[in-house]
Each structure stands twice: as C-alpha cells, then as structure tokens.
Amino acid sequence: MTDFYHSQRAMRDMxxxxxxxxxxxxxxxxxxxxxCLVLRFDGGTxxxxxxxxxxxxxxxxxxxxxxxTTRSRGVGFGxxxxxxxxxxxxxxALQSAQKLANVRVDHVIACFSGGRPxxxxxxxxxxxxxPTVSEQDIARxxxxxxxxxxxxxxxxxxxxxxxxxxxxxxxLTDPRGQSGExxxxxxxMLTVDEKVIRDLAYCVKRCDLExxxxxxxxxxxxxxxxxxxEQELGAACIDFGGGSTGVSIFIKKHMIYCDAVRLGGDxxxxxxxxxxxxxxxxxxxxxxxxxxxxxxxxxxxxxIEIGGNTGDWEHDRRKISRTELxxxxxxxxxxxxxxxxxxxxxxxxxxxxxxxxxxxxxxSQIPGLDGLASRILGQQVRLGRPLRIHRLPQAYSGPSCSxxxxxxxxxxxxxDEWWDFEAPQQGYPSRSFKRAVRxxxxxx
Amino acid sequence: MSEMNMRSDILGDPAPSRWSYxxxxxxLTPYLRICLFYGVPLGxxxxxxxxxxxxxxxxxALREMYDTIYLSxxxxxxxxxxxxxxxxxxxxxxxxxREVLPIDLPVSSFALDLDQVHEMVMGLGPVKDVVVRVxxxxxxxxxxxERTPAFLWRRANGLELLxxxxxxxxxxxxxxxxxxxxxxxxxxxxxxxxxxxxILVAAAPLHDRLRGLVFIGGRRFDVVLDGGQIIRLPEQDxxxxxxxxIMLDHSEQLLARxxxxxxxxxxxxxxxxxxxxxxxxxxxxxxxxxxxxE
Numbered sequence: 001m002t003d004f005y006h007s008q009r010a011m012r013d014m015x016x017x018x019x020x021x022x023x024x025x026x027x028x029x030x031x032x033x034x035x036c037l038v039l040r041f042d043g044g045t046x047x048x049x050x051x052x053x054x055x056x057x058x059x060x061x062x063x064x065x066x067x068x069t070t071r072s073r074g075v076g077f078g079x080x081x082x083x084x085x086x087x088x089x090x091x092x093a094l095q096s097a098q099k100l101a102n103v104r105v106d107h108v109i110a111c112f113s114g115g116r117p118x119x120x121x122x123x124x125x126x127x128x129x130x131p132t133v134s135e136q137d138i139a140r141x142x143x144x145x146x147x148x149x150x151x152x153x154x155x156x157x158x159x160x161x162x163x164x165x166x167x168x169x170x171x172l173t174d175p176r177g178q179s180g181e182x183x184x185x186x187x188x189m190l191t192v193d194e195k196v197i198r199d200l201a202y203c204v205k206r207c208d209l210e211x212x213x214x215x216x217x218x219x220x221x222x223x224x225x226x227x228x229x230e231q232e233l234g235a236a237c238i239d240f241g242g243g244s245t246g247v248s249i250f251i252k253k254h255m256i257y258c259d260a261v262r263l264g265g266d267x268x269x270x271x272x273x274x275x276x277x278x279x280x281x282x283x284x285x286x287x288x289x290x291x292x293x294x295x296x297x298x299x300x301x302x303x304i305e306i307g308g309n310t311g312d313w314e315h316d317r318r319k320i321s322r323t324e325l326x327x328x329x330x331x332x333x334x335x336x337x338x339x340x341x342x343x344x345x346x347x348x349x350x351x352x353x354x355x356x357x358x359x360x361x362x363x364s365q366i367p368g369l370d371g372l373a374s375r376i377l378g379q380q381v382r383l384g385r386p387l388r389i390h391r392l393p394q395a396y397s398g399p400s401c402s403x404x405x406x407x408x409x410x411x412x413x414x415x416d417e418w419w420d421f422e423a424p425q426q427g428y429p430s431r432s433f434k435r436a437v438r439x440x441x442x443x444x
Numbered sequence: 445m446s447e448m449n450m451r452s453d454i455l456g457d458p459a460p461s462r463w464s465y466x467x468x469x470x471x472l473t474p475y476l477r478i479c480l481f482y483g484v485p486l487g488x489x490x491x492x493x494x495x496x497x498x499x500x501x502x503x504x505a506l507r508e509m510y511d512t513i514y515l516s517x518x519x520x521x522x523x524x525x526x527x528x529x530x531x532x533x534x535x536x537x538x539x540x541x542r543e544v545l546p547i548d549l550p551v552s553s554f555a556l557d558l559d560q561v562h563e564m565v566m567g568l569g570p571v572k573d574v575v576v577r578v579x580x581x582x583x584x585x586x587x588x589x590e591r592t593p594a595f596l597w598r599r600a601n602g603l604e605l606l607x608x609x610x611x612x613x614x615x616x617x618x619x620x621x622x623x624x625x626x627x628x629x630x631x632x633x634x635x636x637x638x639x640x641x642x643i644l645v646a647a648a649p650l651h652d653r654l655r656g657l658v659f660i661g662g663r664r665f666d667v668v669l670d671g672g673q674i675i676r677l678p679e680q681d682x683x684x685x686x687x688x689x690i691m692l693d694h695s696e697q698l699l700a701r702x703x704x705x706x707x708x709x710x711x712x713x714x715x716x717x718x719x720x721x722x723x724x725x726x727x728x729x730x731x732x733x734x735x736x737x738e
Contacts, residue, residue, distance in 0.1 A: 070458070088459035095460050095468055104472035208469065 008156075008419040014212040015414070018107035023065075025094065025105040025209075026407040028217060029086065029112045029200060031075045031243025031266060032362055035404045036093040037396070038066030038101040039411060062412050063390035066101025068093045069401075077243040077262050078114025078217070080199040087203045094207060108204055109213040109411045111220045111403055113244045115192030117157065119257045119347070120148055122187040133166065133175045133183055139421040141185045155194040157216055159418035162188045162254035171252065187418065190216060190258050213411065218246025218258050220406030225360040225384035225399070226250055234352035237384065238340055238373075239403060240363025242266045245336055247343050249352070254415070257347040261339040265363040268332045275328045276320065278306055292326050293333055293368035299323045333369065337376040344377065358384035362400035518554040526550045526582040533588040537570050541586065544568060553578050561586070569612045595637065596622050598629040598656075610637035630659025639682065640665065646683045649690050653699070664709070672719075673699060676707045685711070 018024040019041050028035045041062045070092040074085025098105055124145035128137050142161060150156075164172040166180035175183060197214060204211045222237035231250045239246035243264045249257040268291075273283035290304045299322040308316040349355060357377050359369060364383055374381040385398065386405035396404065460468070470476060497503055517523075526549055530538045544564055547556070558576050565574045565586060575587040593605035593613045603616040605625075612634075616622060626644050633640065640657050643665055647654055650669060658666040665682055667675040677685050685708040693699045698706065702722030707715040718726075 088457065091462070091465050092459040095465055098468065098472060102472070104469055104474075208466065 005419050008417065011211060011213050012414075012417075012419065014107060014210055015109065015411070018210075018212050021106075023101075023103055023105055023107075024212065024411055025066075025097065025108045026404060026411055027090065027093070027108050027110040027204070028220075028401075028404045028407060029075060029078075029080070029090070029110055029203075030072055030217065030241050030403070031078055031113070031264060032072055032241060033069045033400070034072045034075070034086075034089045034093050035069040035396075035401060036067065036090075036097040037064050037392075037404055037408055038097045038103065038105055039063070039408055040065045040101075040103075041412070062408070064392050064396075064408070065103065066097040066099070066105075067393050067396055068096035068100065069396075070096075072242070075243065076266075077264075078112050078241065078260065079193075079196050079243075080203065083199060083203060083206075086199075087206045090203055090207050094209070106210055107212040108209045109215065109407060110200055110204060110211060111215040111217040111407050111410075112196065112200060113217040113239070113241050113246050113260055113403075114262075115157075115196035116262075117190055117192050117216055117218070117258050117260050118150070118154075119259065120150065120189040120191070121256075122147065122159075122189055123184065124187070125182060125184040128166075128181055128183050132177050132179045135176060135421065137183055138164075138176065138185075141183045142187065142418055142421055145185070145187050147189070150189075150191045153194050154191040155197055156189055157192045157197070157214060158188070158190040158219065158255070158258075158415075160188050160254060160415050161185050161418065162252070162256055173252075188254065188256050189418075190219075192216070213414070215407060215410050216246070216248075216258055217241070217403040217407075218248040218260060219255050220410055221246065221360050221386075221403040222248040222250055222255060222406065223409050224386035224406030225358050225402045226356075227387070230354070230356050230358065233354035233356070235354060235356035235358060236344060236349055237358045237360060238364075238377075240265060240336070240359065240361035240369075242362065245340060245361070245363070247340055247347075249344070249347055249349060251352060257349075259343045259347070261336060261343065263332070263336045263339060267336075268329050268363075268366075271328050271332050272325065276306055276318075277315075278308060282307060286325065287329065287366075290322055290325055291329055291366050292322060293330050293366055293372045295323045295326045295330075299326060329366070330372070333366065333372060334376065336363075337373055341376055354380075356380045356382070358382055360384040360386070360399045360402040364399050518552040521582075523553050524550045524582050525553050525556060525578055525584045528584045528586065530586045530588060533571075533590055537568070537588065537590060540568055540570075541565055541588070547584070549584075550582070553582075556584070570614055572607070572611075593622065593625060595640070596625045596627045597633060598627060599631075606634055606637065608637070608641070610634040626654075627656030628659065629656060630662075632662050633657070633659035636665075642683050643667065643677065643686060646686045647690075650693075650699075669699065672704060674705045676705065676709050678709045678711060688714075 015024070022041045023038065024041070025036055025038050039062045070089050073089050074080060074082030080086045094105065122145040124141045124143075126137065126141045126144050130137070163170065163186040164175045165184040166172060166175050166178055167182055169180075172178070200214070201211050218237065218239050221239040225237050226235050231253045234249070234251040236247060236249045239248075241264045243262070243266050245261040245264050247257075247259045247261065248255050265287075269280055269283045269287055272278070272287055273280050276283065276286070278286070286304060286306065292299070302322040303319045304322060304325060306318045306320060308318075310316055355378050357373065357380060359373055359381065360383070363369070370381050370383050383399065384402065386402040388397065389405055389408055392405065471480075497506075528542070528545075528547065528549060530541050533541060545561060547561070556578065558578070562574060562576045565571055565576065565588065570591050571588055572591045573589040575585075577585050579585050591607040591611060591613045594608040595606040596616060596619065597604045597606050603619065605613040605616050605622070607613050619627065628640055636659060640659075643657060647667060650667075653669040653671075655668045655670055658668055660666055664679040665677050667677065667686065669675070675686065675689050689698070689706055689708060702719045703716050704719035705717035707717065
C-alpha cells in the first residue's frame with residue numbers, strides 16, 4: 001500500500017508545482033494516435049473547494065495554448081510495445097505542441113487505456129474519536145480499508161473515495177465537521193499492470209519531461225463526455241479506441257467501475273485488410289470514408305473502389321459494394337459490444353438507477369454504431385463528444401479527442417485520491433522524535 | 445490517417461531527433477530567449493561601435509561631420525543677424541555700446557548670447573535698463589533706457605554725474621557744463637543721495653545763495669552758501685533743522701548778518717559763529733567806545 005502511495009504523492013506534488021508555474025501538458029498515449037495539449041493555468045480558480053459546479057463548470061481556470069497529434073507508433077492495446085517508437089512519437093507530438101504554444105513544458109500528465117485495468121470496491125469503517133469528523137478521521141477510515149490482494153506486478157492507478165457514510169446517513173461527499181460516531185467509506189481502487197506505467201514513465205522521462213500524473217483513459221473520456229446529470233445519476237462511457245475499448249461507469253460524479261476490452265478500431269481495420277486483401281492504410285481509408293454498420297438496400301448499389309498500387313491492373317481496379325464492407329465490420333463491432341456488455345453486466349450496471357450509455361472515442365464515428373449499440377447494450381444510447389474547453393481547436397472537438405479533453409479537466413480538477421490525505425499518525429511522540437532525528441540527519 | 449501514413453512513408457520519420465528536440469526546448473527557456481533575442485544583438489552592436497570609435501581619426505571625422513552639419517543649419521540666412529540697432533541712447537552712449545559689444549556682424553542668432561549682451565550693456569554706467577532681442581529680418585535690437593544726471597558730485601579726482609538714485613552716470617569736465625545741477629561733495633555722499641535730495645527741497649528758499657552740500661565724516665551734511673556761510677545740520681532729522689534755520693532767517697535776517705557758521709548739530713543748543721571780519725569790526729568798535737569814554 002505504501003510504495004504506490006509515495007510515488008503517487010510525488011506525482012501529485014509535481015502537479016502542484018506545475019500548476020504553480022502555470023504550464024502543463026496532457027498526453028494521451030493511445031493505440032491510434034498520440035495527442036498532446038499544452039494548458040496554461042492563469043488564475044487560481046482550479047481549486048475545487050466550493051460546493052457544486054464552479055463558474056464555467058470549472059473550465060475557466062485554464063486554456064489550451066498548444067495542441068498536436070501524431071500517428072501512434074509502437075502502441076498496441078493501449079500498451080507500449082516498442083519504447084523507441086513511442087518515445088519518438090511523444091517527442092513529435094510534444095515538439096509541435098510546444099512550438100505552437102511557444103512555451104517550454106516540463107510537466108506531463110499522461111493517460112493510457114491498456115494494462116488490463118481492474119476495479120475493486122473497498123470498504124472501511126472506524127469510530128470517530130472526536131465529537132465531529134476531522135481530516136484525521138478521514139485518513140484513518142481510508143487506511144482502515146482492507147486492500148485485497150491484487151496480485152504481484154500490479155499497481156494502483158486510482159484509489160478514490162467515492163462515498164462516505166456517517167452512522168446511518170450515506171452518500172456524503174465531505175463528512176468533515178459533521179458529528180457522528182461510526183464513519184464508513186467506499187473506495188474505488190483501479191489497478192493496472194505495473195510495467196505499463198513504468199514503461200510510460202520511462203518514455204516520458206526519455207523526453208526530458210516529468211510525469212506529473214497518470215490516469216486511465218476510460219476515466220478521462222468519461223469526465224469529458226458525460227454531462228453533469230449523467231455523471232450524477234449513473235451512466236457508462238464506452239471509449240472506442242484504436243487498440244482497446246474502455247468502459248467506465250459513473251454515479252454521483254464518481255467513477256465506480258473501469259475496465260477495458262482489448263478490441264478496438266484497429267481490429268476492424270485489420271479485418272478489412274484481410275478480407276479485401278489491401279494494405280492497412282487503404283483499409284483504414286476505406287473504413288473511415290465508407291464504413292458503416294447497418295446495411296440498407298442502397299448499400300448494395302454503392303460500389304467502393306478499393307484502389308491499390310500493386311501493378312496488377314485487375315487487382316488495383318477491384319470494387320466492392322458497401323454491404324460487403326459492412327459485412328466485414330459489423331461482426332467485429334458486435335463482438336466488441338458483446339464484450340462491453342459482459343463487462344457492464346459483471347459490474348452490475350443493470351442495478352443503477354439510470355442506464356445511460358455514451359459512446360465516444362474515434363471508433364464511435366462509425367455510422368450506425370449507436371443503432372447497433374442500442375440493440376446490444378440497452379435503449380439509452382447516445383454518441384458523446386467532449387465538452388468544450390477554452391481555446392480548444394476545432395479539430396480537437398471530435399469524439400476521438402475526448403480522453404485528451406478529459407485529461408485536461410482531470411489536470412484542472414483532480415479527484416481526491418487516497419494519497420491526498422495524510423497517513424494517520426500512530427504513536428505520535430516516537431514518530432515526531434524520529435522525524436526530528438531524520439531532519440537533523442538530513443540537514444546537518 | 446491514411447494520408448498521414450503515406451506521407452510518413454515518403455518523408456520518413458516525422459519525429460524530431462533527440463538533439464533538435466532538446467535544442468527547441470532550450471530555445472523555449474524564457475531567460476535564454478530574452479538573452480538571445482535582446483542581449484546578443486545589443487552586445488554585437490556595442491562591440492561594433494566600440495571597435496569603430498576606438499580609432500581617433502574616426503572620432504574626429506564624426507565630430508567634424510557633426511560640426512559641419514551644425515554650422516550649415518545655424519548659418520542659414522533665416523537665422524543670421526546682420527544689423528544691430530541701438531535705440532534710446534545718446535550718441536556717446538551708442539558709440540560706447542557698439543564699442544563694448546564683441547559682436548562681429550553678421551552672426552548667427554544661435555551663436556548670439558543675448559543674456560551676455562544684456563549683462564554687458566547693463567555694465568555700462570549711464571544705462572538704467574536695456575531690452576535686447578533679435579527681431580525678424582536679422583536685426584539685433586538693443587533698446588536702452590539712459591540714466592539722467594541729477595547731481596554733480598565733486599570728488600578728489602574730479603567731477604562725477606550721479607542720477608537720482610546715486611548711481612554713477614559719467615565724468616564731467618567742469619561745473620559750468622551743468623549749471624542747473626546741484627553740487628554735492630564729500631566721500632560716500634552718493635550713498636545718502638535721498639537725504640541730500642530732501643535737504644535740497646527744503647533749502648529751496650535759499651536757492652539763490654546755495655552753493656552745495658558737503659557730506660561730512662560719512663554721516664551728516666553741511667549746507668554751504670555763498671560768502672562761505674555754512675549751516676551744519678545734525679545727523680538726525682536734518683530737514684527740520686534746516687527749516688528751523690530758514691525760519692530764523694525769515695524772522696531775524698540771520699543769514700544777512702555776519703555769521704559764518706550756524707551750528708545746528710545739537711538741537712537744544714544752536715550755535716552761531718561770527719565771522720573773523722565781523723569780530724575785528726566789533727573789536728574796533730569797542731576800542732573806539734573805550735577811546736571816547738577816556
């Protein structure tokens with residue numbers, strides 16, 4: 001519990017330092033593209049200490065001053081498999097974003113979708129010592145949570161207290177100062193493969209940057225795509241990426257579940273490439289320009305030129321109907337959606353009061369996806385785009401950039417995490433004596 | 445995406461090299477940017493200027509060029525002063541002014557120091573006030589207000605003319621040139637010219653007989669009348685003392701008698717001094733009476 005506690009603490013301190021300096025970059029390391037936004041914080045409104053929605057939903061504190069995307073290389077299933085390639089891709093994105101911003105960036109908040117994220121629900125309960133709940137009590141109740149054995153080689157990415165209960169009153173967001181006897185909490189903990197974070201940190205470090213935070217991209221796109229009431233009442237955000245599809249469930253403005261299906265748009269492209277015997281680039285073009293999921297009679301007559309430059313005249317002049325293309329794409333998307341369905345069922349999404357499903361990510365731009373998704377996932381399906389943030393370029397307002405935007409919001413309004421609270425002090429005198437000794441040893 | 449893919453196939457890797465990336469980041473460092481974008485050009489400029497002007501000849505050439513340009517501007521005909529006109533002064537004073545001013549006409553009005561001209565003209569004795577200005581058309585106008593002589597002051601080294609404030613006007617040759625001016629004498633008499641004036645006003649009834657005033661010992665006046673008669677006035681309030689003497693003269697014909705000195709220095713004890721000749725006559729008369737009685 002303590003090792004990630006310290007590293008996450010260090011990252012949080014780094015982020016505070018970056019916010020103090022006013023410039024921070026957010027980096028989305030995806031399987032299809034690597035995107036980077038440079039944010040300028042001018043004005044101290046990023047603190048989230050007031051109740052409810054702040055001015056401009058909290059987006060007034062920062063603006064985008066630089067942005068760049070580059071084709072992703074060396075990333076598959078949201079995980080890095082070729083470090084030099086990814087390093088170069090990050091360098092490309094950051095350099096052009098820095099050039100546009102005309103400012104040097106030293107701190108980066110990154111998100112990724114891979115690493116087999118796994119959610120755990122943790123519970124803790126303590127009796128309150130003082131008449132009213134203090135910060136110390138919250139630290140104690142958080143540390144009283146029994147952490148399950150999430151396995152070796154895993155690391156905690158998020159550990160967010162999502163609910164507090166005081167005696168018989170549940171659903172408290174901030175119980176400090178209230179009087180009660182028994183304080184209980186629910187913590188949502190998300191673990192990922194340790195080496196994925198480590199690889200990402202190494203790549204970022206190779207680019208002379210400091211990693212000031214990591215987030216799951218499913219979480220980030222949930223923040224940006226779900227509107228206020230959806231986050232409050234309960235909704236799932238499905239982020240169709242290139243190599244993996246992220247699923248995150250929100251209720252009461254907290255993420256309570258996050259998972260990823262290791263299938264995405266790249267698999268659709270690969271199916272087209274294999275089915276039509278064309279290179280991946282051509283398959284990608286055909287998918288983005290002519291793709292669809294629901295065939296109609298019109299599509300039988302809609303012939304698509306495949307093209308090609310093999311030199312074989314017959315091979316390069318082939319045509320297929322759009323129905324055939326849909327026939328290739330639809331089974332793969334159905335498979336993705338079935339897997340998403342399985343994850344939602346496992347998470348108990350049926351029991352939420354509202355079952356809104358929001359599709360976002362680059363893959364959600366396939367025409368007809370909402371129709372197909374509503375058959376498999378449920379009736380309340382909509383396509384989501386990221387909400388607007390200040391000075392966001394038009395090209396970045398599409399669903400494929402929802403995790404980038406979400407990450408910007410995450411940088412501006414970080415969710416309280418476990419490591420934001422001081423560890424409870426036990427045996428105060430000996431500890432303070434030890435601390436004094438350590439201070440002397442460090443300073444003299 | 446596909447276009448990008450093809451382009452990258454053609455152009456190769458779009459990623460910047462590690463060193464170009466680092467260089468860009470270095471160049472985006474704020475202090476370094478300021479230093480490079482302002483410091484280096486300024487430094488180069490300073491070095492170039494220093495190298496250029498470390499040579500004596502170049503400095504001289506620059507100075508010469510500056511002088512040429514300056515002269516060519518100030519010696520334009522619009523700025524030249526060609527004529528000096530002196531007005532309000534007598535002929536001798538005009539000649540004096542023209543003599544004393546070191547101005548070689550024509551001269552540029554930039555080179556003309558009007559304050560200095562003013563000072564020099566004011567330095568001349570007979571000048572009470574002067575207005576110096578350059579008028580359009582290249583005329584240096586010197587408008588003089590001359591002092592008028594009010595007193596003739598006899599000193600050991602000659603006669604001087606003073607105006608009504610006691611200021612020196614000019615030397616005089618003889619008393620006869622200025623018969624209408626009152627005569628005063630005595631060292632430092634010019635400092636007490638106001639008192640002298642008031643005494644003269646009070647002495648108006650004696651005008652016919654008045655020869656002049658003498659300032660004695662730097663503190664008081666004597667009124668000298670013809671026939672060697674002297675009225676010694678006190679230091680305090682000489683005018684009323686003189687008026688008293690005049691009143692005595694009216695009632696007693698004091699001055700018509702053989703009195704050589706009327707001493708009014710002590711207010712309570714006016715003293716008369718009889719002249720030597722009168723004393724002799726008196727003595728003769730007494731002797732005569734004595735002889736008659738014998």
